[in-house]
Amino acid sequence: MFWGQKTKQNETIDLISEQELTPFYEKIDAFLQQINNIVLDKPQQTKLALCSLLAGGHLLFEDLPGLGKTTLASALAHLAGLDFQRIQFTNDMLASDVIGINMFNQSEHVFEFKQGPIFTQILLADEINRCSPKTQSALLEAMEEGFVTIDGMRYELPQPFWVIATQNPLFQSGTYPLPESQLDRFLMRLSLGYPSRDAEKLLLQQRPRHILINNVNAVFKAAEIIKLQQLVQKIYLNDLVFDYLLDLANETRKTQHGLSTRGLLALKKAAQAYALLEKRNFVTVDDVKAVFVAVASHRLNLGEKDTFALMQKVAVNG
Numbered sequence: 497m498f499w500g501q502k503t504k505q506n507e508t509i510d511l512i513s514e515q516e517l518t519p520f521y522e523k524i525d526a527f528l529q530q531i532n533n534i535v536l537d538k539p540q541q542t543k544l545a546l547c548s549l550l551a552g553g554h555l556l557f558e559d560l561p562g563l564g565k566t567t568l569a570s571a572l573a574h575l576a577g578l579d580f581q582r583i584q585f586t587n588d589m590l591a592s593d594v595i596g597i598n599m600f601n602q603s604e605h606v607f608e609f610k611q612g613p614i615f616t617q618i619l620l621a622d623e624i625n626r627c628s629p630k631t632q633s634a635l636l637e638a639m640e641e642g643f644v645t646i647d648g649m650r651y652e653l654p655q656p657f658w659v660i661a662t663q664n665p666l667f668q669s670g671t672y673p674l675p676e677s678q679l680d681r682f683l684m685r686l687s688l689g690y691p692s693r694d695a696e697k698l699l700l701q702q703r704p705r706h707i708l709i710n711n712v713n714a715v716f717k718a719a720e721i722i723k724l725q726q727l728v729q730k731i732y733l734n735d736l737v738f739d740y741l742l743d744l745a746n747e748t749r750k751t752q753h754g755l756s757t758r759g760l761l762a763l764k765k766a767a768q769a770y771a772l773l774e775k776r777n778f779v780t781v782d783d784v785k786a787v788f789v790a791v792a793s794h795r796l797n798l799g800e801k802d803t804f805a806l807m808q809k810v811a812v813n814g
Contacts, residue, residue, distance in 0.1 A: 512730035512777050520724060521775055527575050527715040534571045534708050535564055537695035541686050543773060544790050545572055551769035552725045553683020553762060554639050554659040556624075556794065563688050565662040567705045569620045572660060576721060577714030578617035579654065585627040591634035595644045596651075609646065614638055617654050617718065621661040625674055632678055635659065639681040656721050683762050684787070685794040724772070731768035732778040736812070740781050741767075743810045744788065748796055759795045766791050781812050 524546070531542045545568065548555040557565040573580040583594060596612035613619065614635070624632065637643060642657050643650045661682070663674065679685075691699065702708070716724075733741075741764060748755040755763070766787040771779045785807065793803040 511732050512727055514777050516727060517772065517775070517777060520720070520727075523715050523720070524773060530575055530712050530715065531568075531571050534705060534712070535568045535688075536698055537692045538564075538568075538688055541688055542568065544684060544686055544770075544787065547766060547769045547773055547787065548684045548790075549576060549656075549658055549721065550724050550728050550772060551683055551762075551765045552656065552658075552728070553765065554661070554681055556661050556663060556679075556682040556685045557688065558663045558685055559687050559689065561664060563690065564705075565688060566620070566622055567709070568688065569622075569660040569662065570706070571709050573618040573620065574709050575712065575715050576618065577716045578656065578658070578718055578721065580618045580620070581613040581616040582620040582622060583613050584622045585624050585631070587626055587628065589627045589631050591631050594631060594634050595638070595646060598647055607647075609649070609651065611651075614644065615651075615653060617656055618658050618660065621659055623664055624661040625663045629675060632674060636678055636681060639678075656718065656725060679794050680756070680758060682794065683766060684790040686790055687800065728765065728769045728772055731771050731776075733764065733768070734778070737767070737779050737781060737784065740784060740810070740812055743813070744784070744792075744807065747806060747810050748792065751796065753795070753797045755792055755795055759792065763788065763791045 527546060528539075528543060531546075532539055535542055545555060549572070557569065559565050570580075570582075583589075592612065594612050595614050596610050598607040599610050600606075601608045621635070624635075634644075637645060638653060638657070639659055642653050642655065644653065645651075659682075690696075699705075741760060744763070745755045745760045763784065767779045767783040770783045770787050771777075774783065788807050789800050789803045792798075792807075793800055796803060796806075798806070
């Protein structure tokens with residue numbers, strides 16, 4: 497168990513105490529319980545989605561239409577207690593439809609900035625790969641820095657700012673592949689897949705999902721999400737975990753699309769957030785394994801099975 501301060505290589509590192517984390521455990525349990533009542537039979541995907549939020553990383557869902565991507569995204573936004581906007585991307589959408597535009601006020605003879613739907617705390621970018629690459633790129637600065645720039649002026653986005661994007665498979669007509677630079681802005685890529693037979697039967701018997709979502713109360717407040725994101729950064733990693741992270745990165749770099757340093761930092765942060773969800777103030781190798789496929793597969797341009805097989809090649813030394 498780790499708390500207080502630890503000195504390593506002449507550097508003092510502030511570590512988080514379990515007493516700081518304990519007040520949030522009940523809400524985390526309530527969040528996961530409620531979202532799993534809405535999105536049936538997908539406990540690991542919903543846990544990883546919450547992990548992505550607490551790590552401060554954006555989330556990409558990739559699946560066939562009609563498998564619950566938008567339902568999960570809407571439930572996440574509702575339960576997180578944050579302001580929420582949804583954009584349905586189409587092939588004729590312009591960048592200004594996302595970030596906003598300067599409009600001339602004839603009465604005042606000045607230009608006024610009209611905010612686009614990106615000025616929210618949670619943005620659901622539905623079917624993001626149906627719009628053109630130019631419009632997709634309008635999200636890059638916002639996702640990386642929390643700002644948008646229009647006509648030389650920078651505008652800060654509300655905090656926390658989280659993009660949940662859904663993407664249809666590229667073999668479907670009317671889709672544009674996301675550029676690698678934008679894929680890298682997503683902390684995780686998840687796939688829901690088809691529900692089990694029992695879960696699908698319940699979906700047929702129960703009320704529509706949007707009604708269930710509207711009938712549940714938010715679990716968190718914006719200030720609590722920001723606090724949890726700050727606490728995640730203090731979750732402790734020992735040398736064994738650092739070495740395992742580096743060994744994973746080296747294994748991926750034997751292929752054409754190896755994990756970048758930014759991708760490795762994303763893997764570290766995701767593992768820290770997963771450790772918090774496991775009610776620990778330190779990271780284990782199992783936390784890294786739990787998030788590796790979701791964090792690495794889209795960066796390596798591999799499927800989930802191939803990414804998992806790659807992870808299996810790396811032994812834990814120590």
